[in-house]
Amino acid sequence: MLEIKNLCAKVGEKEILRGINLKVKAGEVHAIMGPNGSGKSTLAGVLAGRESYEVTSGEVTYKENDLLDMDPEERAREGVFLAFQYPVEIPGVSNTYFLKAGLNEIRKSRGLDPLDAVEFLQLVKQKLNVLHIDQDLLNRPVNEGFSGGEKKRNEIFQMAVLEPSLAILDETDSGLDIDALRLVADGVNKLRTKDNAILVVTHYQRLLNYIVPDFVHVLVNGRIVKSGGKELALELEEKGYDWIVDETIAVGA
């Protein structure tokens, strides 16, 4: 589904990604871990098409298309979803209105008829039930006055409605207490299917207790320096990141 080849990117003059290689197949969950400043969020942003990042070299193929050639909204319409680390507030715009507009744009690009208000409400209610989210979320303005936990759950709720093929969760666990973390992880697990893929970007292993990945990659200094199964995350939890960083330096990378 997604293939990243030798991806390099910078912010301003600063080089952040220095040659990322990664392959993600449908049905897989990949975790990208790494210390602060290693480039995790940059990778998530580049995949979603954030304009403040400049891709300097490399290729990203998504569903046999050149992802980097697509506008952010085209990527969204093709099924790329980013759960934001810091979801943005849009005062005065109701969550329902916002999400319905997004969903109908996505449907339109796929040649589907837009959902009317009744159909949309049915869909939304069903998703709310699955995720155990309170209905009053719908009428509140997008993220305005939401607590940290509510914002993250709102992201997962949007993901549930938009049903992306590739979901990127950018530090979705940051700022959540353990109960909120469980709720969010539980929601994500319910959305796992054999047809979609999930990229979990996180600093801490604890989220991976709940969203169990098929693969774990360690990002250091803009490169993936180590990949493994879910046990790698546990090893990192135990030993921290230093040993990998040291190892990388020792190898002379």
Add this chain to the structure above:
Amino acid sequence: MSTETNTIEELANKEYKYGFITDIESDVAPRGLSEEIVRFISAKKQEPEWLLQWRLKAYRHWLTMKEPVWPNVHYPKIDYQDIIYYSAPKPKKQLNSLDEVDPELLKTYEKLGISLREQERLSNVAVDAVFDSVSVATTFKEKLNELGIIFCSFSEAVKNHPDLVRKHLGSVVPTTDNYFAALNSAVFSDGSFCYIPKGIRCPMELSTYFRINSADTGQFERTLIVAEEGSYVSYLEGCTAPIRDTNQLHAAVVELVAFDHAQIKYSTVQNWYPGDKEGKGGIYNFVTKRGICAGEKAKISWTQVETGSAITWKYPSVILQGDNSVGEFYSVAVTNNYQQADTGTKMIHIGRNTKSTIVSKGISAGKGQNSYRGLVEIKKRAEGSRNFSQCDSLLLGDKCGAHTFPYIEVKNTSSKVEHEASTSKIGEDQIFYCKQRGLSAEDAISMIVNGFCKEVFRELPMEFAVEAQKLLGVSLEGSVG
């Protein structure tokens, strides 16, 4: 947007080119302003002597006044002797079908969601006899007659209801009020008159659209609305379709009078030609709008959506004279490209326990400059009065400006005044967030801006609100990203 407005301009010019009637001499006043011109206008309109004297008084006072320089707007000096103050309404060229209308103009209409019939009316297409808007208007007029509601052009009112006009004309905005109001009083061409008798609730939104014999909006318009005890009226002014006028200076006066327990709701959508992308051309809109809550528990509500004009200078105000009366002002003002707006309101609390609410939303894009200027004055006698003001500004891009000039004068200790203000910028983050959910940049901006204006839009009559939302999107097209 600029190409569209240019075509609109071209089209409008075209209409005028072919639209002039032959006997120009007799129907157009010579350029410039003098006592003779004032007399000429009054004579042309066959006005009674008292009205001529009223005009002359205004003119003589105007001569002693100076054009105000305090607004935060800049424009070249206006030559008042270079303006034609009277010309008979010119018939526009009639078209046979919409196929003859410039496709670019139709595109703009479509974006605004204007119905086909409305499009035909706006582009001066001869309409089907069955759906003739005039016949619609006639039906409305009959219904209004039954209730004793008077709704007609100002000239008709002077002829048919002189006592009512004489009693209320200038009672809220005196001829000496300000430079532009004095000018208007001297030379006003026509306008609307509306009278709601005691205890009558006007069953429909009154709009100039349904007023026969006054398709042309004049350069110096005069509107007077009187709501007798316990009556209610909702009045719509303007139109969301782009309007081009060759007159650069517009100085209108609107007066509202609400007696005991009466309610007047006045909604405006203003979309005059704003000038081109370089700021050339465009209308100067210098308007005096004021209402008086003359009786107890009267209520006056102004709602305005201002997206057009090169310069807007306008402060719809309420004098809260009756005890427990209520004044409201809800405003959205947009400035894009080189547009300038200095707008706001005055709430003058005279009666006891009077209450006013001000919600102002200013949106600046391009090189637009947007100022809120407001006065809340609570007189000594106005015990227990309250005001709440909220002024929010939204900036798109980094070359525009937002300014706030709130003036507050409270002369007693039992009143309460609250003022909130905020300035925010549409961030790339907000737009990216919307794009990531599948929305285009333009839809994103329109959604964010409409969210920002929500408190004002919900005060507009339903249909108007929908149009206003679309209008905002069109006005800001291409301003970010």
